[in-house]
Amino acid sequence: MLNRFMQSRLRGLMVLTLILLVLPAFLSNPFHYELATQIAIIAATVVGLNLLVGFAGQISLGHAGFFGLGAYFTGIATGTYGWPSVPALLVGAAVVGIIAWVVGRPILRLKGHYLSMATLAVGFIIAIILNNERAITGGPDGMPVPAFEVFGWELSSFGAYSLFGLEISGVQAWYMFASAVLLVAVWFALNLIESPIGRALRSVHGSEVAASVVGVNTAKYKSLVFVISAIYASLMGGLYAHFQGFITPAVASFEFSILFITMVVLGGMGSTFGVILGAVVLKLLPQVLADFQELETVMFGLILMLTMIFMPKGLLPTLTAVVSKRMRKKAGGEA
């Protein structure tokens, strides 16, 4: 059993690695690379959020708040105070983790609608602070963020690099970096899910009362996964800030939070690869709908509703269920 789990975990990661390796063959211009990089960063955020929503069953409608905090911490530390990027990201993640822990303890006692409201409020308060503290954040106009920098080596979307003798552009370099980050994020999440912590989380999802009866410290695990998902968001927010080179409070907005949670639900709660698919679909949708111009928002809302009504389990779980049913039918027919 365990062996099979290990295998399936590796298989998923290998498929994802393969896709990320082959994808550049289909990316024909810098804009495609930019989009792919954004998707990778956001997908990693959503993989973190899925640990909370999909596995522990705790909704968060304010996750963009943590993403935004990470983005602004990195932006301010590197831009205003000249820190190198990696310490900025790590210290930012630690600070956001602590904030999430302090806020999470009382919030996570709430359930369902109440929890969703509380997380929504936290996200909103963060966004309002980022909007109003103009002296530090630049207010609604936003602030510039320097290029990602490690030991004096800079990773900039505008730069040019040579890798094993190959000339690659800044966006291509960023794509590779973001892909690697996504793989690590997925690998960590998959391992966490299969660890004793992951089992405890799933027991909380199943029935919190039953979990506590068999001795699971539900409050501790819920806070822990809340903090972990906030750290994911913070780190990715920091990378996003570096990649974009400019941030506005929109990164912490309610709309962004909704986008994150929708990616989780659309892709399939509790399915790590499903939520990545959710991120891909929802990030590409506006590009596809751009042809409809005025109707873009209408179509977006409509697609959201229809998928949720007809595929409440999410895209990937529904698709795999359909495929395996077909295969079983086929096998049954032959026997």
Place this chain on the structure above:
Amino acid sequence: MLAEFLQYLFTGITIGATYALIALGFTLIYNASHVINFAQGEFLMIGGMATVSLTAMGVPMVLAVVLAVILAGVLGIALQRLAIAPAKQADVVTLIIITIGASIFIRGIAQVVWGKQYHVMQNFSTNEPIEVFGAVLNSQSLWVLGIGAIMVVGLVLFFTKTLIGKAILATSMNKEAARLVGIRTQMVLMLAFMVSALLGSVAGIVVAPITFTSYDIGIILGLKGFVAAAIGGLGSGVGAVVGGLALGIVEAMAAGYISSDYKDAVAFSMILLVLFFMPRGLFGAKVVERV
């Protein structure tokens, strides 16, 4: 000193009455179906925008209001029939996303029909402000309060005196039992969405002359109404009204005495405080969870 205080109080009560009406809409739908309708704010927007554009086309004010309210009511029914009812077994998160999808959809249509600009609506009666102890009161505020009060009283009578109202209450308490005594619960759910849409659109119409209206006002007004409902305790009618007024007043006071930049943060801090110390809101039912 007093004038200043009164000024903030009037502003707070006026906007608070609007929040209360939105919160009542949330409460109604929540009670009947345990759905949090994130599209509630869009009913307000539709009410205000439809009235503005109908009057601009030369339709008399009263008729425009009636048509706008009917439009919102139809929208409420459509929302329940086409989006909520088909997703029968969906869990809370999925239902939340469905109503969010619906709100994006409605907003998108409004943007196509009415554009992105702000629309101005005339006061119902005079534009002359009324002076009370040195504070200035917009005459429209009286309309908001009067109509708000009528709606609340009407709603109370509807639930206590009419058979349909009692059927909604029965359904909210126990759907199975209600069905057993012959209540058509699907009908009731539809009605709940319709009445909630009517409430929302009326709130949107009466407040439009004060706050202006545009295709995207539904998001923030809807969320404030949601906060008000939660402060009062989801599902409590009295709570919705008290929560709405309290939110409006605290917000106006904070904007006046502290900082208008942080006006919106007040609402969201308030809900956190209430939830921390009273996890089921001010008037929420004490629910014993059975395993």
